[in-house]
Amino acid sequence: xxxxxxxxxxxxxxxxxxxxxxxxxxxxxxxxxxxxxxxxxxxxxxxxxxxxxxxxxxxxxxxxxxxxxxxxxxxxxxxxxxxxxxxxxxxxxxxxxxxxxxxxxxxxxxxxxxxxxxxxxxxxxxxxxxxxxxxxxxxxxxxxxxxxxxxxxxxxxxx
Amino acid sequence: xxxxxxxxxxxxxxxxxxxxxxxxxxxxxxxxxxxxxxxxxxxxxxxxxxxxxxxxxxxxxxxxxxxxxxxxxxxxx
Numbered sequence: 404x405x406x407x408x409x410x411x412x413x414x415x416x417x418x419x420x421x422x423x424x425x426x427x428x429x430x431x432x433x434x435x436x437x438x439x440x441x442x443x444x445x446x447x448x449x450x451x452x453x454x455x456x457x458x459x460x461x462x463x464x465x466x467x468x469x470x471x472x473x474x475x476x477x478x479x480x481x482x483x484x485x486x487x488x489x490x491x492x493x494x495x496x497x498x499x500x501x502x503x504x505x506x507x508x509x510x511x512x513x514x515x516x517x518x519x520x521x522x523x524x525x526x527x528x529x530x531x532x533x534x535x536x537x538x539x540x541x542x543x544x545x546x547x548x549x550x551x552x553x554x555x556x557x558x559x560x561x562x
Numbered sequence: 563x564x565x566x567x568x569x570x571x572x573x574x575x576x577x578x579x580x581x582x583x584x585x586x587x588x589x590x591x592x593x594x595x596x597x598x599x600x601x602x603x604x605x606x607x608x609x610x611x612x613x614x615x616x617x618x619x620x621x622x623x624x625x626x627x628x629x630x631x632x633x634x635x636x637x638x639x
Contacts (some may be wrong), residue, residue: 439589440589440590440595441589441595442589443589444592455596457599458595458596458599458600459592459595459596459599460599461598461599461600462594462595462596462597462598462599462600463595463599464599465598465599465604465605466590466595466598477598477605478594480605480606480608480609481594481597481598481605484597484605484608491612491615494615495608495611495612495615498611498614498615499601499602499607499608499611502602502607502611502614503602513610513614514603514610517610517613520613521609532616532620535617535620536620543621
């Protein structure tokens, strides 16, 4: 199990490194798991655009590393994603670019805050939004400062 | 073996083969794999980014003066 995890992590790091120079990914650079998932592309792989190779290779690596339950959840999210309007998807993609340019610390902080937010039930999340909406600009700024300055949560506090 | 018995055996073989193939998990389609691969860390990223969009919309809406409450509502979707 540990060995498999190391192989998956190595694959992801390798794929990440391959993306850095944006030259696409050659078929031989793919792991056996990725090649198995992408089998029907074996003959046409070299003709695919580099960015498509990258997305497919990353997607195949992520799929291979998922448990059956994670796969089901990802398929459900994919269904939701496909149900969004083209405009909303484009807005999300734009934010993905902005988010990608943040520092690792900022990204980590946002992910941590979002993780905690997701743990709340729907009613509490709505109440939080309503509360935020009622805040003055000064109160919102104080809240942002507070969230930024708060020390990261210790692992043992996580549920 | 009669031709009828041959046919029955062949049909059984085909049925067993089809059942075995159905049990094997098919690889996901390309659109789904591309979707999985388009996010920086995980496909859950888009839920976070969508939530940020809602917060931005709230920021853009007229902020209420301190001490007063807004009457706007926004549904989670």
